[in-house]
Amino acid sequence: MASETFPGVPDEDAALGGHPEPRGTLIIGACQAGVQLATSLRELGDTEQVVLVGEEPHAPYQRPPLSKEYLKGEAGADMLTFRTHQWYADKGIGLAVRERIVQVARDDGGGEAVAESGRVFPFKRLALTTGAAARKIPFEGSEFEGVSYLRGADEAGILAGQLRGARHVAVVGGGFIGLEVAAGARAEGRNVTVIEAAPRLIGRAVSEATSGFYLDAHRRRGTEVILGAAVGRITGRHDRVTGVELADGTVVPAEVVLVGVGAVPRTELAGQLGLAVENGIVVDSRTLASDGLTVAAGDCANMPNPFVRDYGAGRIRLESVQNAV
Numbered sequence: 001m002a003s004e005t006f007p008g009v010p011d012e013d014a015a016l017g018g019h020p021e022p023r024g025t026l027i028i029g030a031c032q033a034g035v036q037l038a039t040s041l042r043e044l045g046d047t048e049q050v051v052l053v054g055e056e057p058h059a060p061y062q063r064p065p066l067s068k069e070y071l072k073g074e075a076g077a078d079m080l081t082f083r084t085h086q087w088y089a090d091k092g093i094g095l096a097v098r099e100r101i102v103q104v105a106r107d108d109g110g111g112e113a114v115a116e117s118g119r120v121f122p123f124k125r126l127a128l129t130t131g132a133a134a135r136k137i138p139f140e141g142s143e144f145e146g147v148s149y150l151r152g153a154d155e156a157g158i159l160a161g162q163l164r165g166a167r168h169v170a171v172v173g174g175g176f177i178g179l180e181v182a183a184g185a186r187a188e189g190r191n192v193t194v195i196e197a198a199p200r201l202i203g204r205a206v207s208e209a210t211s212g213f214y215l216d217a218h219r220r221r222g223t224e225v226i227l228g229a230a231v232g233r234i235t236g237r238h239d240r241v242t243g244v245e246l247a248d249g250t251v252v253p254a255e256v257v258l259v260g261v262g263a264v265p266r267t268e269l270a271g272q273l274g275l276a277v278e279n280g281i282v283v284d285s286r287t288l289a290s291d292g293l294t295v296a297a298g299d300c301a302n303m304p305n306p307f308v309r310d311y312g313a314g315r316i317r318l319e320s321v322q323n324a325v
């Protein structure tokens with residue numbers, strides 16, 4: 001998908017106002033949590049500089065429709081974008097896209113972040129809203145054309161193109177995203193097989209009864225669901241995927257394979273700052289990281305939660321919109 005299809009990417013230099021001094025807040029990660037933080041700062045009366053920097057080539061957009069309406073062509077890119085160029089300008093929020101921060105350093109008074117492009121972003125306060133990345137498993141054959149992961153808008157655009165015309169689709173991973181893609185493909189009349197390693201679907205997030213409900217619902221609609229199955233390798237011919245071979249030798253034919261096996265928190269920058277990291281950036285109830293200075297929020301943060309006292313040492317890293325806003 002071309003970045004031009006996403007409206008609202010402001011002129012970066014104008015939006016940033018050309019401030020060379022560390023005067024305000026730098027938010028690294030321009031998506032759900034980052035936009036919410038910038039919005040909240042303005043709503044709470046912060047009049048200092050707020051700059052949102054993100055590596056993707058798009059203005060911040062919502063991810064949930066990527067595996068739903070957007071994939072099915074029922075929602076366009078304009079429906080995904082959170083805010084218009086004008087909104088960022090009106091709020092005085094600088095937005096820099098296509099800038100991957102590769103280096104960050106700070107002390108009590110502030111610091112600076114350096115992008116791959118060499119551009120420097122000085123700051124007084126820093127927030128990490130770097131999210132998560134699709135977990136990649138180096139299956140033999142993962143490099144074949146037609147093998148996809150789904151985290152960003154560009155990947156969704158590629159997957160949508162691959163699905164068009166595909167008769168057989170294999171989904172590795174019976175979690176939320178895999179099942180949503182499976183349901184969409186099945187509704188379009190494709191032969192869909194879901195391959196799940198665990199004995200039940202969405203096992204990390206829902207009860208056994210709910211897993212059973214989803215299993216029945218998918219099977220009733222004609223999706224084949226294979227539980228407790230390990231992937232041996234992905235098969236292909238002339239660089240194109242032809243199927244998934246399970247550890248027991250069964251071959252599931254597929255022209256498209258979506259691998260949806262979870263997400264891993266983006267903690268590279270937290271590591272550079274020496275912050276505590278354990279399944280995400282460890283934060284306290286105010287979302288402050290272990291240095292007591294840097295804020296971390298959204299999918300990248302591991303936070304205390306009174307409802308999970310009995311496991312995970314009372315902490316949880318949630319991947320949901322509700323948690324990011």
Ligand SMILES: Cc1cc2nc3c(=O)[nH]c(=O)nc-3n(C[C@H](O)[C@H](O)[C@H](O)COP(=O)(O)OP(=O)(O)OC[C@H]3O[C@@H](n4cnc5c(N)ncnc54)[C@H](O)[C@@H]3O)c2cc1C
Nearest residue numbers: 029031032033055063064101130131132298299319320321
């Ligand atoms: C296909 C899909 C469907 C989903 N469906 C639902 C749903 O139905 N309901 C729900 O509640 N949740 C859903 N989610 C999860 C939800 O989208 C996330 O919880 C939410 O996007 C988290 O927001 P975030 O800002 O923390 O992280 P992200 O959305 O991951 O944003 C982080 C941003 O930081 C950027 N970044 C990272 N490192 C750097 C760096 N070094 N320099 C610059 N930029 C950087 C990333 O590129 C990214 O743009 C879905 C997710 C996906 C992928």
